[in-house]
Each structure stands twice: as C-alpha cells, then as structure tokens.
Amino acid sequence: MMDLIALADFTLVARHGGFGKAARAANRPKATLSRRVAELEASLNLRLFDRGPRDLKLTEEGRALSERAGALLAELEETTRSIASGSDQPRGTLRISAPLLFSQTAMGRLAAEYAAKYPEVRLEVTSEDRPVDMIEEGYDLAIRVNPDPDEALVGRAFLKDRLVVVAAPTFSRPDRGPVRALVRGNDRSDQWSMETSSGRVSIPVEPVLRFSSLVMIHDAVRAGAGMSQLPVSLVAGDLAAGRLVKWGEIEGSDVALWALYPSRRLLSARVSAFLELLGSAFPMAAPEELTAYVDMQSFRN
DSSP states (O other): OOOHHHHHHHHHHHHHTSHHHHHHHHTOOHHHHHHHHHHHHHHHTOOOEEEOSSOEEEOHHHHHHHHHHHHHHHHHHHHHHHHHHTOOOOOEEEEEEEOHHHIIIIIHHHHHHHHHHOTTEEEEEEEOOSOOOHHHHTOSEEEEESOOOOTTEEEEEEEEEOEEEEEOTTOOOOSSSOEEEEEETTOOOSEEEEEETTEEEEEEEEEEEEESOHHHHHHHHHTTSOEEEEEHHHHHHHHHHTSSEEEEEETTOOEEEEEEEETTSOOOHHHHHHHHHHHHHSTTOOHHHHHHHHTHHHHHO
C-alpha cells in the first residue's frame, strides 16, 4: 500500500523544486521531507529525483508521478473538504481547453453563468484547436470536435453541427470556370460536392482567400468576397435574416462537439457542474441551439 503522506510530501517537493523551499513553504522539517521521499523511492524501486550538489531535478518517472499524483491528491482533498463541510458545492480551480470557434461564440457566456452559479470555483479557459494531453498539461475538461478514440478519456457529445455552402445574396456564380471560395488553413480542394434541393452537385472552386478562423471567413463571406463552407450554428441567423443564402450542404460533414475528461480521475463536482451547464444550454444538441444561445444576429451585426 502506497504511503499517501509520503506521496503528498513528494509532490510538495516537486512543486517547489527542492527540499529547502518545500520545507519553508509548508513549515516542515527538511529532514522529514527528505526521509519521506527516500522511503517512497524505496517502496516504488524508482529514482524520482536526480540529486546534484546544488539542484534537484525530477527524473522522467518522477515528473510523470508528480503530474498525475498532484491532480489526484487535489481531487481527494476537495472531496474530503466537501464531506467534512457537509456540502458538495464545487470549489477550487477548473481548467478547460476549448476549440477557437466555440470559445469565441459561446465560452464567454457559459463561463459567466458558471461563475455566477459557483463563485468558489476559479475557471481557466484556454482556446486552442490543437489536441492537448489533458493529463500531462493538467486540464480537467477538454471540448473537442470529432475527437479520436482515446482509452484514457471519457465523455459525451453535447452539440452536433454540419457544414453548409453559403454566400452573400449579391454574390453570383459565374457562368463558367471555378467559383471564388474562402477556405480555412491549407485546404487545396478544387471541387466541392454538395447536396442541393435538385440533387447532388459538384462545382469547381478557386480558393482566393485563406483564413485561420471561421469567424473571419464568416465576415468575408457576408461582405461578398466569395462562397464558403461554414457550420450551420454560425450562419443560421444570417440565413433566416437573408444576409446569406445557402447553396447546399456538404456531404458527410456532420460533426460533434465532445466534452472529455480523464477516465482515471474522480469526476469532481467542478466538472460535473460544467457538464450539467452544457446539457442545460444545449438540451437537443442541435446546431440551431448554439445559434440561439449566443444570439448570433446581435453578436455579428
């Protein structure tokens, strides 16, 4: 059985970068911390620190243990406090990684609602489209679009969307030749296949503008610079108001937003509360719900 006190002392030393600093921060004897860490290393048959004459560095095994144990001990401490106080009210820090578009449109309001309901939680949201290592980087929750299967993560899809081809009413398709297209990133497609009211249609395209953000593409399309593929959630308000017209739907473009968390962690009250908030904001998981939630018309007008 692992000694939890020794494990806690190890994470304390790892966090402060040395026995002396950890001892001063915790008002504990330096010798006690050193002994506890040595006992932990002996029980695991692992070297957790490389001890130099002037510095102390985590080994690869020590770094992995520190990152995982620190999160688990924090959750255990939170659970203990909640039980002792007779309350399961969320508290502590909740770190979330979310994709750029969802962050730009919805996370601000979601965060505000969460903070108002759970004032004892400090919410930290990072906007990024790259896949993150939740355990290594210390995230409690990650929102991702069509994530790859990962045995270390569990979660649920809370919102679905699809891509439609749209353009401004003033933008017309040329009689011949490719159509001016606005694309994201390094999309090199020269033809788009879409479903229309009259059936499947393939049209040649010429990417004339490239952006890293769908919000920028949205603005350029509304300004009449060309046509583009955009999520229904981003353009539903424009289609209803006549600011954009739909040319068709991209085949096989269904996407789902997932809320993911590490399967090896206890599901903290903080994460559970945020999952409940997502469920109440998007009960049908329909793209139009996201449009209505953020009031896209006033957001982009």
